[in-house]
């Protein structure tokens with residue numbers, strides 16, 4: 001885990017945002033991002049947030 005999952009920049013120079021997920025085997029790392037902008041863009045591109053159980057009504 002040394003680079004951003006989205007833009008592949010070296011995370012050392014950033015205060016990285018880490019995403020992990022609870023699975024049957026414990027916790028699995030989903031991704032690491034240099035900032036919330038990359039996390040947000042990654043969510044948009046991968047549809048990772050689609051079908052998430054917490055619903056936001058707009």
Ligand SMILES: [Zn+2]
Pocket residue numbers: 004005006007008009033034035038
């Ligand atoms: Zn990034």
